[in-house]
Amino acid sequence: xxxxxxxxxxxxxxxxxxxxxxxxxxxxxxxxxxxxxxxxxxxxxxxxxxxxxxxxxxxxxxxxxxxxxxxxxxxxxxxxxxxxxxxxxxxxxxxxxxxxxxxxxxxxxxxxxxxxxxxxxxxxxxxxxxxxxxxxxxxxxxxxxxxxxxxxxxxxxxxxxxxxxxxxxxxxxxxxxxxxxxxxxxxxxxxxxxxxxxxxxxxxxxxxxxxxxxxxxxxxxxxxxxxxxxxxxxxxxxxxxxxxxxxxxxxxxxxxxxxxxxxxxxxxxxxxxxxxxxxxxxxxxx
Numbered sequence: 310x311x312x313x314x315x316x317x318x319x320x321x322x323x324x325x326x327x328x329x330x331x332x333x334x335x336x337x338x339x340x341x342x343x344x345x346x347x348x349x350x351x352x353x354x355x356x357x358x359x360x361x362x363x364x365x366x367x368x369x370x371x372x373x374x375x376x377x378x379x380x381x382x383x384x385x386x387x388x389x390x391x392x393x394x395x396x397x398x399x400x401x402x403x404x405x406x407x408x409x410x411x412x413x414x415x416x417x418x419x420x421x422x423x424x425x426x427x428x429x430x431x432x433x434x435x436x437x438x439x440x441x442x443x444x445x446x447x448x449x450x451x452x453x454x455x456x457x458x459x460x461x462x463x464x465x466x467x468x469x470x471x472x473x474x475x476x477x478x479x480x481x482x483x484x485x486x487x488x489x490x491x492x493x494x495x496x497x498x499x500x501x502x503x504x505x506x507x508x509x510x511x512x513x514x515x516x517x518x519x520x521x522x523x524x525x526x527x528x529x530x531x532x533x534x535x536x537x538x539x540x541x542x543x544x545x546x547x548x549x550x551x552x553x554x555x556x557x558x559x560x561x562x563x564x565x566x567x568x569x570x571x572x573x574x575x576x577x578x579x580x581x582x583x584x585x586x587x588x589x590x591x592x593x594x595x
Contacts (some may be wrong), residue, residue, distance in 0.1 A: 316346040316373055318353050318365070327468060328479050328531050329517065335533070336477060343473050384438040386423040399425050401436045408460045410450035418454050420446035429463030430482055430528065430551065431490055437464050467548045469541045476540035480548040481529030484519055493522040495592070499584040501577035503538035505569040512538040516581035518557065522589060525556040527582075539571075546578045557582050 317324060317340065323333030324340065324347060337347045353367040362374045386403040388396075396412055399405040404424045406412055412419050421443035425434035442464045452459040469478035487494035496519045502511045512535035519529040530547035532540050550560055560582035567574050575583070 314346075315344070316348065316375070318351045318367060318371060318373075319347070319349045320352050321349065323349055325470070325477060327466075328477060328533075329483060332477070332515075332517065332531060332533060336472060336475070339472065339475055384422055386436075386438075388423050391419065391423070400434060403436050405434065409453045409458075410446055410461060411453065416454075418450035420450040427461060427463045429465055435464075437466050439464065439466070439468065441467070462552075465548050465551050467544060469544060471536050474536055475533060476536040476538075477531075477533045478540050478544035479529070479531045480544050481527070481551045482519060483529055483531070487519055487521070487528045492526075492528055494519050494528055495522050495585070495589055497585045497588045499581040501580045502573070503534065503577055504572050508569045510570075514538055514540065514543070514577050516577070518581050518585040520557040520585055520589070522592075525558055525586075525589075527551055527555055527557050527560065530581075543576075543578050546576075557585050561586075 321330075321333075323330040324337045325333045337349065340347050348371060351367050351369070351371045353365060353371070355366045356378055357364045357366075359374065362376065363378055365371070365373045365375060365378060386401065388398055388402055388404055391404050391412070392398055394414060394417070396404055396414060404412055404419045406419055406424045408427060410418045410420050410424070422438040424446065426437040426442055426446070427433075428435045428437070446461055449459040449461045465480050467478075467480040469476055482490065482492070482494070484494045484496040496517060499516045499518070500513055501516065503514050504511055514532060514534035517531040518527070520527050527547065527550050529551070530544060532544050534540050546563075561579050563579070565576045565579070566572065567576070573580070
């Protein structure tokens with residue numbers, strides 16, 4: 310927006326590796342369409358000053374001169390104090406805690422980006438440094454430190470980002486994550502309008518629903534579409550369904566609001582769920 314030439318160097322095969330790589334590829338194309346040079350599969354290895362510029366190098370065969378470098382390499386827990394206090398560290402160097410956010414040391418609680426997070430679907434600790442998770446954990450830790458009896462319900466890894474006029478979101482497990490957790494996942498893609506197409510201003514939404522073939526249980530969802538098409542609130546629908554361990558079929562039973570400028574009698578989230586059911590039933594009948 311400020312007229313600068315921008316290059317994104319991403320080590321992963323596609324940008325935004327928290328979503329499926331092919332969806333990340335579409336997002337990369339969206340960035341390119343807005344004038345951003347996208348280089349994936351690049352490992353940045355050096356930043357050196359050359360005169361008034363910064364020279365960025367990496368492999369394979371990456372070299373760029375630039376005025377400014379933004380380094381975005383994820384989150385690493387800062388746990389030196391906890392380790393010095395005698396706490397053993399867990400996943401990615403994070404502090405293990407129980408559901409009350411208590412550590413292994415008496416009367417010491419921890420929360421946020423420095424701790425392991427209980428995953429509601431996996432039933433096990435993982436590392437999910439998210440602001441929403443940190444707020445909930447902080448409230449539980451503070452309550453219990455003051456003598457309460459609160460428990461952290463768990464995270465689903467629900468995320469949303471805005472990139473130009475797109476919003477991209479996910480919650481729950483992707484296909485490979487569900488397989489590793491012992492489920493029998495099937496992931497199905499579907500495209501729907503965000504509201505009745507005859508009403509002006511409709512936008513297409515892309516859904517990717519993951520469910521368990523054996524039980525029909527919803528396992529995860531990914532979405533992308535125009536940021537004004539309520540992507541964030543629709544991924545929140547799936548997060549709520551996951552929280553309550555709903556099946557994909559039960560998503561069709563929820564009484565959702567409707568008016569033509571804002572939705573459809575069957576909302577786009579329910580159309581996507583119904584499409585998953587049809588695909589699974591069709592596969593079973595073969």
